[in-house]
Amino acid sequence: MNNREKAKKLFQSLEKIDPALIDEAAEYHPQKKLTLKRWIPIASAAVVLVLALSLTALFSINHGAMAPAPEQKDTIDSAEAVSSYLDRQVVSGYDSIAAQEGAESANASDDIKTDPDTHSSAPVDQANRDAETVMEMDRDGALPQIGEPLLVWLNEEGTRVRLYQISREGSRAIKQLMEDEDGFEPTDDPDQEIGIWIVDEDGAVYAPGLPADDSRQGSKELIFGKATLNQNSPKLLDIVQTYVH
Amino acid sequence: MSAERLTDEQLIDLFWARNEVAIQETELKYGKNLRYRAYEILHSEQDAEECVNDTFLAAWNRIPPERPESLHAFLTQITKNLSHKRFRDAHRLKRGGMNNVFVELEEIADYDEPDSGEEDSGERIGECISEFLRTQKQDKRVAFVKRYYYSESIEQIASELQMNEANVRQILSRTRKALQEYLRKEGIRL
Numbered sequence: 001m002n003n004r005e006k007a008k009k010l011f012q013s014l015e016k017i018d019p020a021l022i023d024e025a026a027e028y029h030p031q032k033k034l035t036l037k038r039w040i041p042i043a044s045a046a047v048v049l050v051l052a053l054s055l056t057a058l059f060s061i062n063h064g065a066m067a068p069a070p071e072q073k074d075t076i077d078s079a080e081a082v083s084s085y086l087d088r089q090v091v092s093g094y095d096s097i098a099a100q101e102g103a104e105s106a107n108a109s110d111d112i113k114t115d116p117d118t119h120s121s122a123p124v125d126q127a128n129r130d131a132e133t134v135m136e137m138d139r140d141g142a143l144p145q146i147g148e149p150l151l152v153w154l155n156e157e158g159t160r161v162r163l164y165q166i167s168r169e170g171s172r173a174i175k176q177l178m179e180d181e182d183g184f185e186p187t188d189d190p191d192q193e194i195g196i197w198i199v200d201e202d203g204a205v206y207a208p209g210l211p212a213d214d215s216r217q218g219s220k221e222l223i224f225g226k227a228t229l230n231q232n233s234p235k236l237l238d239i240v241q242t243y244v245h
Numbered sequence: 246m247s248a249e250r251l252t253d254e255q256l257i258d259l260f261w262a263r264n265e266v267a268i269q270e271t272e273l274k275y276g277k278n279l280r281y282r283a284y285e286i287l288h289s290e291q292d293a294e295e296c297v298n299d300t301f302l303a304a305w306n307r308i309p310p311e312r313p314e315s316l317h318a319f320l321t322q323i324t325k326n327l328s329h330k331r332f333r334d335a336h337r338l339k340r341g342g343m344n345n346v347f348v349e350l351e352e353i354a355d356y357d358e359p360d361s362g363e364e365d366s367g368e369r370i371g372e373c374i375s376e377f378l379r380t381q382k383q384d385k386r387v388a389f390v391k392r393y394y395y396s397e398s399i400e401q402i403a404s405e406l407q408m409n410e411a412n413v414r415q416i417l418s419r420t421r422k423a424l425q426e427y428l429r430k431e432g433i434r435l
Contacts, residue, residue, distance in 0.1 A: 006354035016371025025390035
């Protein structure tokens with residue numbers, strides 16, 4: 001048998017091969033190769049993803065640089081009790097952002113506890129400045145949460161503030177105490193000065209001394225008429241301990 | 246409706262009784278599945294339909310005397326064989342192209358066979374080639390079957406496997422040499 005005849009026999013024998021091999025050849029579809037052209041959209045998507053992750057990480061880092069909670073004192077008086085409690089409950093980021101207001105702000109903050117003589121009652125202009133400061137924070141994204149009342153600790157300069165979110169129940173309770181004129185007194189002592197600020201659902205900030213917007217009747221309910229409160233009040237201490245969160 | 250369909254046993258009984266209802270009922274029960282199988286190979290609805298009709302005819306001719314244990318497997322195998330044959334016929338090279346295929350196969354056949362003994366049967370050779378192909382990488386195996394079973398052109402194989410023609414030629418050449426060596430070691434006599 002010559003080679004041509006053998007080749008024909010081989011060809012006929014190929015008809016007898018395993019049908020699975022024949023099926024495989026008929027149905028085989030190679031996986032598409034990742035050519036440069038196909039890599040471009042994948043690479044683009046990867047770059048966008050990395051950028052998004054980087055921005056997210058950057059945002060987290062900026063907002064994660066929180067001021068450490070103040071050290072807790074072993075013995076405290078009633079005024080310090082409120083202060084200490086509020087310090088422990090501080091809304092993250094507010095202090096650090098407020099600190100960026102400058103050295104003047106920081107010094108003023110220290111003055112609260114060290115130099116009572118520098119106190120003066122909060123005038124409307126000061127309250128306006130405070131409101132602007134808070135709103136500035138809001139725009140920066142540190143924000144008072146919309147719809148949440150804030151308990152604000154401010155010095156006589158009005159540039160250094162500490163904000164604490166307080167529930168609406170707490171705010172109403174404080175308001176009720178004020179209306180009853182029971183336990184709350186205006187104070188000339190800056191160490192005892194405390195303010196109530198309300199952030200309404202539109203994000204606007206109301207502060208003591210600021211004229212209320214008549215169009216916001218609902219929000220006006222939560223605005224207090226007095227600019228200063230005596231934080232030595234045991235009732236206020238109770239309310240703060242109950243409602244600040 | 247499917248609940249009323251006949252069992253395989255009942256269908257085979259109808260084939261054995263030479264009752265033409267057997268084909269109608271088989272079409273109802275397995276027609277769609279067989280058409281799908283044929284279409285997978287042929288990629289043509291018309292060819293698939295014709296293949297399935299040929300399947301029923303083949304089943305009618307083979308039962309009796311055969312009595313398959315699984316009518317479904319029996320019909321599927323017929324459909325696949327017919328589809329492959331149809332595909333092969335459709336893609337088979339013309340005379341000049343086929344000559345090239347035989348020239349290439351001659352390369353495989355050109356080895357020192359055992360001096361004594363009878364020629365091996367087509368089944369034995371086919372089985373040996375199958376064993377060899379299973380040891381090869383998939384793309385080589387597929388290229389080989391496409392070339393020497395389906396008789397496809399180098400250009401067509403290159404297109405289907407997303408390779409260039411030189412690669413296909415190289416793969417086929419190496420596979421032929423490897424198969425030749427395998428057949429020699431197995432003592433195959435053509």
